[in-house]
Amino acid sequence: MTRPAALALITLALAACEQAPPPGLPAREVAATAETARVAGSGDAADDPAVWAAPDPADSLVLGTDKTAGLYAFNLDGSIAQRLPVGRLNNVDVRGGFMAGDREMAIVAASDRTNIAIAYFLIDPATREIAPAGRTPLDLVDPYGACLYVSPVDGSHYAFVNDQESTDMVQLRLSWDGAGVTGEPVRRFTIGTQPEGCVADDRTGELYVGEEAVGVWRYGAEPGDGEARTLFAEADGDRIVPDVEGLAIWPQGETGGYLFASSQGDSAYAVYELETGAYVERFRIADGTVDATTETDGIEVFAGDLGPAFPQGVFVAQDDADDSGGQNFKIVDLADIAPLLDPAE
Template sequence: MMKFSTIAGLGAAMILAGCATVPAEPPLAQRIANATPAVTVTARGETTPVGTPNADAADDPAIWRNAANPAQSLIVGTDKKAGLYVYGLDGKTRDFLDAGRVNNVDLRDGVSINGSNGILVVASDRNDVLNAKLALFRLDPATAKISALGKVDAGKGEAYGICMYNAPEATYAFIVLKDGTVNQVALDASGATPTGKIVRTMKLGTQSEGCAVDDRTGILYVAEEDVGLWRFDARATGATTPTKIAAADGKNIVMDAEGVAIAPMGEKDGYVLVSSQGDNAYVVYRISDDSYVGRFRVVDGAIGGSEETDGIELMLGDFGPAYPGGLFIAQDGHNAAAAQNFKLVAWEDIVKALGLPQ
């Protein structure tokens, strides 16, 4: 969720607080100056802007990789005021589905859908702010069309973040409610109507949103916006106590901590990335020991940079000539004079900028 520090907004907050003094958020230049230095990369591509102009609308992406023809891979992105977009790697819109207020999105391939395996897309549905739901969709890779399957209940509260987990026994969705509650929902889309069952509930103390699951290790990562990055045991039988990986201390993570993504390497190692929205940066931690690795920003080049990022996504592997080693996607909260969109960055550019082993 973007936070805009404006004089009007500050004045309104002071009135609501009975004219009490409200501390102003430090200006961006000061936040950047106080933060740990970050290397820079530039985007190689971008999507068409979402259809909702003059608003905080684009939010979260998900990636489907076409193993047979990597350049024909697809991106699903949310306009959280309107619905779901499907883009090609060229950034052009391939499809749009009016789904209302869907906030975050994730997908998994090879899931049983209506009797056959397919690509299951799940979004956090905020159309009813009191009763969270998961909206389920099927993505057709041949036509790049997305179709609605139905909705399942996901608990009381406002739906916010979403991430999926392919476990041996089931496909799960973790829905992060705005108050920091995390519900683990077992999904079944094999029949005519999808069903879901909450099997476990976890809790962080304050507003949370971004999350990602490492299917290899069964670890769930969740960003608590003003606190930092946490990990949970993602197994349905696992403990519900979180472990803090990093604090939103104004240095490595400048609050808000927002989107979360994973770069898996080998059986148990790799990197977890989190959006440091407060200073327009992205932070990298090593999975094996939670250690800090580095920070980077996506700056203006032939294509504009990204600022005030909400959702991020990362997938390693061949995505064709432009993204041969993997694809990183960041929501761009300030897309020049246009509506918000998503910026596409080659993972190999990030690896080189940070000096990571290749």
């Protein structure tokens, strides 16, 4: 090949690269209202958020894991309320209504990669203090994704934890033994390839699990529901660009609402109707008062009164590259996301 011909081919190749469209369907934009303090861990550290609603809504907390060191509790303005350096926690979830003896507490569960376990914490609603409440060792290699579920059948609390290595998922029934929280394994099934995020719908008894390169699966969440599943949302490169990471539910009514999924491959979030599985919209958190999010791991939706700052609730997303140079969580007013999901808008 002559030199001019070779240069012409290189020029054409570069032009093609410049014109190649970005992955994923177009995404609308929303800005975060607040952001948390960065976690202490360096590199890939912040991972997964959860929201605890306090008796006084303005006192509610955003929980967040530092997967190099432990658990944070942030105030709604993003400042640190409490830090628990308890080990390498990956995913976290919270549910109220857990009976610790004669006291009703909120229970927090997190996948514990330091101890190959699920770690438990209790939140005292009167003081907002979070205290370790034991752990259950797991027959897994590397505990990864985790979520909680309260059965509409009998009110029992359950935890789900999956394994990055074996891709197994274990379901445990949680109870109080007088000294701490205990977990009894009641079910085990295999996802297939690498899983992570999961979320359970306490209204309908359904469990959603992300298989990172494949999509979102829907299972039954009761112990006797076995391995039956349906593919709820595919990681098709358009709506969800692999990896599919964090999952969250915005419940509406008795069975309706939306499932949110982190489309990590293009730093966006895909939204689907819960009842039908129909795709609704994609959005991104863009630069605004605080910086944009990129390559999000965990997400959370809390729909409800969180005080004057967030009367309709929040969407929380992990940010892989905060402008401070570390990692943190962005807090979006749910009222700013609602119009994006309205077909009339």
